[in-house]
Amino acid sequence: MATGSPIADLSYRNISEIPLRKGKTWWVIAKNHIQRILKVRSFWIMTILSGGHYLIMMIATYFMESLLGGTQNTQMAEGFFKQIVWKDQFLSGYQFGHFLLMAILLLVGAGSIANDNSSKALLVYFSKPCSKWDYLIGKFVGIFLLILLAIMIPALFFMFYGAMNFRDHGFLTDDPWMIPRVISGFVLVAAYQSSIILGVSSLFNQGRIAGATYAGVYVLTGIFSGMAKMIAQSNDVAAGVQKLLDRIHYFSLYGGAEGILKTVLHTDGSVFIRDRGNSAESIVPRPELWLVLLVTVIPVVVCWFIAYKKVRAVEVVS
Amino acid sequence: MAVVTLESLTVAYGRFVALRDFSVAVPEGCVGLLGPNGAGKTTMLKTMLGFIKPAGGRGDVLGLESGRDGNGIRQVVGYMPEQDCHIPGMNAVQFVAYAGELAGMARNHALQRAHEVLEYTGLGEARYRAVETYSTGMKQRIKLAQALVHGPKLLLLDEPTNGLDPRGRQEMLALVRDISANKGVNVLVCSHLLPDIERTCDSVVVISQGQMKLQGGIQELRGLSSKAIDVELRESSGHFLQAAAAKGFELVSAKGNWYRLHATDEGDDLSQRVFAAAAESGVQVRGLKPGARSLEEAFMEAIDGNR
Numbered sequence: 001m002a003t004g005s006p007i008a009d010l011s012y013r014n015i016s017e018i019p020l021r022k023g024k025t026w027w028v029i030a031k032n033h034i035q036r037i038l039k040v041r042s043f044w045i046m047t048i049l050s051g052g053h054y055l056i057m058m059i060a061t062y063f064m065e066s067l068l069g070g071t072q073n074t075q076m077a078e079g080f081f082k083q084i085v086w087k088d089q090f091l092s093g094y095q096f097g098h099f100l101l102m103a104i105l106l107l108v109g110a111g112s113i114a115n116d117n118s119s120k121a122l123l124v125y126f127s128k129p130c131s132k133w134d135y136l137i138g139k140f141v142g143i144f145l146l147i148l149l150a151i152m153i154p155a156l157f158f159m160f161y162g163a164m165n166f167r168d169h170g171f172l173t174d175d176p177w178m179i180p181r182v183i184s185g186f187v188l189v190a191a192y193q194s195s196i197i198l199g200v201s202s203l204f205n206q207g208r209i210a211g212a213t214y215a216g217v218y219v220l221t222g223i224f225s226g227m228a229k230m231i232a233q234s235n236d237v238a239a240g241v242q243k244l245l246d247r248i249h250y251f252s253l254y255g256g257a258e259g260i261l262k263t264v265l266h267t268d269g270s271v272f273i274r275d276r277g278n279s280a281e282s283i284v285p286r287p288e289l290w291l292v293l294l295v296t297v298i299p300v301v302v303c304w305f306i307a308y309k310k311v312r313a314v315e316v317v318s
Numbered sequence: 319m320a321v322v323t324l325e326s327l328t329v330a331y332g333r334f335v336a337l338r339d340f341s342v343a344v345p346e347g348c349v350g351l352l353g354p355n356g357a358g359k360t361t362m363l364k365t366m367l368g369f370i371k372p373a374g375g376r377g378d379v380l381g382l383e384s385g386r387d388g389n390g391i392r393q394v395v396g397y398m399p400e401q402d403c404h405i406p407g408m409n410a411v412q413f414v415a416y417a418g419e420l421a422g423m424a425r426n427h428a429l430q431r432a433h434e435v436l437e438y439t440g441l442g443e444a445r446y447r448a449v450e451t452y453s454t455g456m457k458q459r460i461k462l463a464q465a466l467v468h469g470p471k472l473l474l475l476d477e478p479t480n481g482l483d484p485r486g487r488q489e490m491l492a493l494v495r496d497i498s499a500n501k502g503v504n505v506l507v508c509s510h511l512l513p514d515i516e517r518t519c520d521s522v523v524v525i526s527q528g529q530m531k532l533q534g535g536i537q538e539l540r541g542l543s544s545k546a547i548d549v550e551l552r553e554s555s556g557h558f559l560q561a562a563a564a565k566g567f568e569l570v571s572a573k574g575n576w577y578r579l580h581a582t583d584e585g586d587d588l589s590q591r592v593f594a595a596a597a598e599s600g601v602q603v604r605g606l607k608p609g610a611r612s613l614e615e616a617f618m619e620a621i622d623g624n625r
Contacts, residue, residue, distance in 0.1 A: 019424075020393055020421060020422030020423060020468065021422040021423070021424070022389075022393075022422065025420060025422075028416075028419045028420055029420075032416055032419075036407060111406075115406045115407075116405070116406070118406070119402075119403060119404050119405065119406045119450075120399070120401050120402065120403035120404075121403060121404065121405045121406065122403075123397075123399045123401065123403045124403055124404070124405060124417060124420075124464060125420065126367075126369060126392075127367060127392060127395075127396075127397035127399070127465075128392055128393075128417065128420035128421045128468075129389035129390070129392045129393040129420075129421060129422060130389075130392075130420055131388075131389065312369075313364070313367075313369040314364055314369045314370065
């Protein structure tokens, strides 16, 4: 019963005329998820660290540009800017930070459904006017926006920096569609990864186990595709086999995301600057569209299907 | 007016039929849903909320059809589940306010209301503690708070005194009674604990093996009438029963030296007739009280199908 607190409103009454919102429950769920994660310090630390490539590029370009103003080493600086493929820097930025982005994904998404399963929170959600789709879309949007934020924050800094300083060196003119391509590429990558973690999380009753499973699959498929890439780079592999091995590179969680980015950015990528030494050989050509769709759409559909089947208010034994 | 109407409802889990051709009209007020474990009480609640799809029949909750307007029903109904449930990583205020937002309340309104409801349910002092750290009794209260936050017109309580110590149980029952009697909320209490139902409810619905066995007001079911009388003798006596029969009584039940007698005629001088029968048979009357069967007796009769 009501206690004698001096600050509380003790005049509890039943309120039958509260204006209750209809619909948009998914946004309440997404907003709550986002607000909780944004308070976690490690999210911000990992987000900043994942932008390491952009930081290195900003320092390097700043240094090179300062050389252009002087009398010595101007040729080296001009060569540097000529060789830079600006849109590839966003691909390289993702490649540089992908492990940290995976860790962010685990922080943001591994427990999203699994922890609700363990605390039977689904009973709370579904006893309110919240459908299964509201719940799943809410969780998905929460994870998606946070991952997008983590990918985009460092990229946006680099975009502004480049747009302000390097337009003369082709930052916006080499590919006028670069910024829309980068944004849509990152949106698709975030959607792909959010869908996968949503499905994995729904399978478990503990966030840690869901996270360990996702990380395990991420690393193991990464090792598998990395081995394929290494074999493909050796000189004694027939051209047909090399193409096959290049394709295998994309059959991993990381490869799927990289494939999306390469396809949307319309690039094979480059190692820091174009055609330096053996760097071109270590680049896996961008995948065909059918391959990207195969390695991304099928896992996404499967994960959504799993999540839809696994999420329910009561455990019904047939 | 009935707040819940179920007509020929059948719910099956594979081959197991949890509710079979179940029909009931739950009246306004505080109603107890009684039944042994596995009777189908929780299944009934979950079907009403739309968690489980019935194999047949239909149900209306507050005038909304449960199969079609699940969201509408859940917006005007508060549900306190039997199991411990909370949203991880939140304190009580955040949890209850979030539950209010999920029910459709505006953020500010939900927050204000969360404080009010937590104070009411006795969690005012612990409202900023993480729900994970709560004791069993506190978890029961917070489940009640999240069910109440949006001002439901009907409250479904599934075993609200589960795991509570005697004091906590008394407080929970007092809260339930207060919600029903003073706050104008219809309450459906699902329990297998008869004393809980007896203390809080105006009427009961008894379920067993997925079928409704009995429904009515508590007083009605206890059979409290002016025609029944309980008599305690110094020692049991067959002569007394013969004398009582001659005075217009029939024996309803006998337990040791306690007899429940029922007058077969319209006379109202029951005690005098009992004393007369005792005097005739030479036995000493030690106790005498109006004959009311306990709810437990009514329940057992309903379950056993003796009624």
